[in-house]
Amino acid sequence: MKKTTALAISSALALVAGCAGMMGEEKNYDQEALAMMRASFKEHGQAKLDRLDQDDMQRLCSEYSQKPMPKEVSEKLEREQQAAIKYPADGKYLGDYKSGERIAQSGQGMQYNDNPANPSGANCYACHQLSKAELSFGTIGPSLYNFGKIRGFTPEMQKYAYGKVYNSQAFSACSNMPRFGHKHILTEQQVKDVVALLIDPESPVNK
Amino acid sequence: MNRKLRTAFLLLAAAGVAVASAQQSRSTVEEIERYRAALGDGNPAELWEARGEDLWKQKRGPKNASLEKCDLGLGPGVVKGAYTVLPKYFADTDKVQDLESRLVTCMVTLQGFTPEEAKKDPFGGPSHKVPMDALVAYITSQSRGMKMNVAGSHPKEREAYEVGRKIFFFRGGPHDFACATCHGADNMRIRLQDLPNLTKTADAQRAYGSWPAYRVSQGEVRSFQWRLNDCFRQQRFPELEFVSPASIALTMFLAKNANGGTFDAPSIKR
Numbered sequence: 001m002k003k004t005t006a007l008a009i010s011s012a013l014a015l016v017a018g019c020a021g022m023m024g025e026e027k028n029y030d031q032e033a034l035a036m037m038r039a040s041f042k043e044h045g046q047a048k049l050d051r052l053d054q055d056d057m058q059r060l061c062s063e064y065s066q067k068p069m070p071k072e073v074s075e076k077l078e079r080e081q082q083a084a085i086k087y088p089a090d091g092k093y094l095g096d097y098k099s100g101e102r103i104a105q106s107g108q109g110m111q112y113n114d115n116p117a118n119p120s121g122a123n124c125y126a127c128h129q130l131s132k133a134e135l136s137f138g139t140i141g142p143s144l145y146n147f148g149k150i151r152g153f154t155p156e157m158q159k160y161a162y163g164k165v166y167n168s169q170a171f172s173a174c175s176n177m178p179r180f181g182h183k184h185i186l187t188e189q190q191v192k193d194v195v196a197l198l199i200d201p202e203s204p205v206n207k
Numbered sequence: 208m209n210r211k212l213r214t215a216f217l218l219l220a221a222a223g224v225a226v227a228s229a230q231q232s233r234s235t236v237e238e239i240e241r242y243r244a245a246l247g248d249g250n251p252a253e254l255w256e257a258r259g260e261d262l263w264k265q266k267r268g269p270k271n272a273s274l275e276k277c278d279l280g281l282g283p284g285v286v287k288g289a290y291t292v293l294p295k296y297f298a299d300t301d302k303v304q305d306l307e308s309r310l311v312t313c314m315v316t317l318q319g320f321t322p323e324e325a326k327k328d329p330f331g332g333p334s335h336k337v338p339m340d341a342l343v344a345y346i347t348s349q350s351r352g353m354k355m356n357v358a359g360s361h362p363k364e365r366e367a368y369e370v371g372r373k374i375f376f377f378r379g380g381p382h383d384f385a386c387a388t389c390h391g392a393d394n395m396r397i398r399l400q401d402l403p404n405l406t407k408t409a410d411a412q413r414a415y416g417s418w419p420a421y422r423v424s425q426g427e428v429r430s431f432q433w434r435l436n437d438c439f440r441q442q443r444f445p446e447l448e449f450v451s452p453a454s455i456a457l458t459m460f461l462a463k464n465a466n467g468g469t470f471d472a473p474s475i476k477r
């Protein structure tokens with residue numbers, strides 16, 4: 001039933017798109033934009049041109065950035081991203097919150113002028129409030145001050161936080177937040193350290 | 208005030224801004240507006256503007272010619288107000304061009320430089336001054352106080368605008384960032400830096416109208432081409448090439464969104 005409905009909807013959409021195309025309206029410039037970008041960027045250091053090759057998440061979230069994403073599309077995207085999360089084999093999610101704080105402060109990594117030999121940061125403070133002491137925080141993401149205190153210090157919450165830092169798209173399709181584990185920005189140990197910053201009762205986030 | 212003193216004062220003011228913002232959560236933009244106002248007409252960009260005017264009139268290149276006959280969009284030699292209509296379609300090149308790409312064209316056709324020579328070294332630094340920054344500072348200064356008025360009606364201009372929009376919303380790279388990640392919503396901040404929502408008219412007008420800018424922290428006048436280049440670096444994309452088609456299409460999208468706003472640059476920024 002669900003499949004039939006989805007099929008009917010996509011056929012209808014294709015028909016509408018086809019008609020719009022015939023009328024010369026609503027021209028889609030995706031191909032032009034991609035070709036132009038490929039001709040306009042040059043590789044520099046670690047940043048090669050394959051960074052312009054979008055995966056499904058990047059392509060879909062770009063496509064739906066100015067219109068609502070249908071529920072079946074966002075749910076499928078979240079399921080696929082969720083399935084790709086690699087949880088730690090040792091079942092431990094909490095690392096060192098002090099190291100987590102350093103990772104949260106650092107915006108190093110993956111820019112073409114960065115040395116790839118140095119560890120990347122996550123630059124959490126660029127978008128989130130975390131500890132009370134750091135006043136220079138951004139507001140693109142929600143405040144995470146008292147994250148553990150509010151949400152609990154349970155193993156379930158630790159696992160959730162690990163997954164969210166590892167791949168934010170698994171929980172909220174088209175979130176602005178990078179997929180730190182999925183895209184190998186942070187190592188498994190670094191993700192654990194960031195989880196500790198959020199959930200360790202001793203972390204400044206929970207003071 | 209001499210330039211060194213002025214720069215020192217600016218740095219002190221910038222430090223004051225950081226402390227004030229942190230303590231009172233005051234908007235950084237408001238604070239910068241405040242010290243900009245306090246400085247009055249003391250923007251070091253004036254030095255680039257003066258050097259740019261000299262370069263515009265100076266005979267240079269294999270043809271030993273000046274740029275004074277360059278058509279920047281309002282006819283050969285018209286500098287006043289030219290920046291407010293750019294980017295625009297030029298019939299002689301059959302391309303949509305922004306200021307920097309048009310200057311490259313004129314350096315080739317009028318002065319006889321090769322395109323490679325004209326495009327080489329587009330961005331200067333504190334101990335490394337380049338003609339492009341100065342020319343851009345001079346020409347943009349001649350549009351100060353005027354309203355942005357990008358036409359965008361030629362089919363190639365319309366296409367550049369639509370492709371520019373796609374590029375603005377294009378998510379990619381290891382961090383999944385698009386321009387829109389930081390510049391697509393209201394009242395956002397990175398650390399303490401306020402971010403303009405470039406999809407909204409008022410923000411787009413204010414932001415676009417404030418470039419080029421003398422960057423106090425870098426001791427250099429930065430062009431709009433530089434602004435885009437450095438945004439993509441932070442987006443973790445490969446390097447955006449100077450005066451590339453994508454850079455011009457994106458500029459078209461942003462400049463046209465700023466139509467009707469007052470152009471107020473070269474400005475001064477942290």
